[in-house]
Each structure stands twice: as structure tokens, then as C-alpha cells.
Amino acid sequence: MIGPQELAFLGRGLMWTLALTAIGFTGGIVFGFLVALARVSPLKWLRWIAAGWIAVFQGTPLLMQLFVVYFGLPLLGFSPPAWGAVAVALTAHASAFLGEIWRGAIQAVPGGQTEAAHALGLGYRARMRDVILPQALRLSLPATIGFLVQLLKGTSLAAIVGFIELTRAGQIVSNQTFKPLLVFGLIGLIYFLLCWPLSRLGRRMELRLAAATAR
């Protein structure tokens, strides 16, 4: 049966799942912001690099991204701990997806806003910081929360690289207790309890935004 010892082990796995999600999402916000800015930059070569970055991460499995970073970093002379390599891969992955979401939001701000800012004599920084980005942020929130759910679920793939987060902890407990349905049912329930409130929040924001922009 699943005793207190197994539950404590799953609990430690859960902590790692939450930590990986938090690191990946925070890193993704910082670098995704840069990717989004590069993607709408006036410089053509910068737009191209950002578009390529996004295309690669959206066109390959997250599992491969984890493998390539995990085994590639040591070749570049870095030897991070396992969680560090996973965190780097998740951050890069999140930067591409968030960058693309925010690119869409920035471009969804009506063009008249940019023209008005130009007419008022605002430079690039003021135009972005005071006019475009605040409006884009509001537009992008539902999709950003949707991606947070994707990322949280995505951390489970670290299990295949061998890192002990919630899913890998579940695999180990399942192998010890011979109760796969009970263990994976429990693991699934934990993920569901984490993701479902976020999904609902995202949907509520989407409905409110739709109502606000319909007028």
C-alpha cells in the first residue's frame, strides 16, 4: 500500500515539479519578453532570429529539447546539476512560446495607437512602455495563463530524462507498490488540482476580455 513514506516521496517530487515550473515560467517571462520585442523590432535581422528561435521550439518535441540541452550543455563545457539543465531547457522552451504569444498581443494593439504615439512625438521606449505594452499585456493574459498550464504539464517530461519530479516519483512508487492505477490516478489528480483552477482563471479572463472588446 501507499504509506506515509511513499507520500513523503511523492511530496518531494511535487516540490520539484512546482520549482521547475516556477523557474521555467520566470525565465520564460524574462527571455520571452526579449523574444517578443525582437520579433516586432524595426530591424529585419533581429526579427528573423526571433522567428527562427520560435519556429525551432514550436516545431520540435519538448522531450527532444530536454534531451539536447541535457546532453549538449556538458559538451559546451558546462556541468550543471540535473535540475539546472532541465530548468535551462524549460526556460528556452517557454521563451519561444511566450514570445510568440506576446508578439501576437503586441500586433493586436490597433495600429492607430502607434501612429498616435508617433504623432505625439514619443520615441521607441516611451511608445512601447507607456502605450503599446500595457494594452498588449491585458490582451495576452489568457493565453499566458494557458501556457503556464502547458508548462506545468510539460515538466513531467523531465521524468524521461531521469529527473525525480512528481511523475518520476510516481513511476518509482508504482514500481515498488505494484499499484500503478492507484499511483498514477493520484498523480493525475494532483496535476489536475494544480492545473484546473489556472485553466478556469484563464477562461474567465478570456470571457471578460471578449465582453470588454465587443463594445
Add this chain to the structure above:
Amino acid sequence: MAVQLDFGVVLERWPELVRGTAATIGLALAGMALALVIGIAGVAVLRGKNRIGHAVVRAFVEVIRNTPFLVQIFFIFFALPLAGVRLNPTVTAIVALGLNGGAYAIEIIRGGVEAIPTGQTEAGLALGLRPSEVFRFIILKPALRSIYPSLVSQFIMLTLTTSIATSISAYELTSVAQRIDGDTFRTFEVYFTITVIYLLVSWGMMAMFAAVSRRAFAYPTR
């Protein structure tokens, strides 16, 4: 530290890589077909009057969308034999991919069908079309056209998700890579190579879907 990369020992296993790629594409296409069937069936239930059916479909969609695919595939892998169903890992993977993609397809297709104004249906009936013709030409085709881009990106996602099937030892590109890695110890080279292959597969899929769209939906919007 000088790193010697050796792609030669990986690339000389090209027949296996080709077979693995074909298996991945097959897995993806089978998963898409099942997902589409589940998606259309789910929307049919949601548009029907059966309250229990509504609750079951809604719960299915929420559970699938809010849990990781890896946990789903493990659960199905262990649950099916207990239910007396013995499937090989590849078929199990197709079932898991279809169920997962189906939940997303239900949400996407429902949105498209709901966006068709009821006036269109009434106009079709008033013009003397049979209900089946109304459904086919006035509801389904425009709905599919409007949701096509979302459905395609979901299907590309599904294609990339097939790599997770390696966790239950289904035969596909990632499991082939793990075998080559085990023989050659050229871990980075193997995974880098198949990452490039996955990129080409997803680009190929996108091109295919674009070609389908040009043929199937080539009629004026207004």
C-alpha cells in the same frame, strides 16, 4: 576541452532512422484520425439533449486538458490490461494520442459549430435543402474552415507528442534513437539528429495541411 562530435556513426544507421520516422508519421496520422472522430462525436453529444452525456464529455475534456500526457499514457498502459484489453504498445499509444487530441478537438470544433448563426440553418431549410445537406454544406464545411488553423496547430502538437510514446516502448523515432544511443553512446549526436528530423516532419505536415486547405476550402468567403 575539445569536443569531438561524430555524426557518422549515427547517420550510418539511416535505415533505422527512416523506419522510425515512418512509424512516427503513422502514429501521428492514426492519432489524428481517432482525435477527429472523438472530436466530432463529442460535439454531437454536446449538441444533443442528454444531460448525462454532457457531463461525461465535459469531465473528459477537463481531465484530459489538465493532466500531463505522460501520466495519461501510463494510466492507459496499466489500465487497459486490468480491463481485459491486451494491446501492443503502439496501439496503446494511438489510443492515448487519440483520447488526448480528441479532448482538444472537441473544444476547437465546438467553438466553430457554435459560431454558425442559426439564421444560416433556417435560410438553408427555407431554400429547400434537406437537413443532411444543411448540416454538410451550411454547418460542417464553414465550421471546419473557420477552425482549420487551430485544428492544424493542435495536430502538429499531437505529432510532436508522439515522442512521449517511447515511455511505454512503442516503436517510433525516439525509441529508435534510444536504441542507437545505447549502441553508440553518441547521445547528443543522436538526439540532435532526430530533433532535426522532427522539425522536418512538422514542417512537412504543415505544408500538407496547407495543400489540403487550398483544395478543400477553395470557395469564396463572401
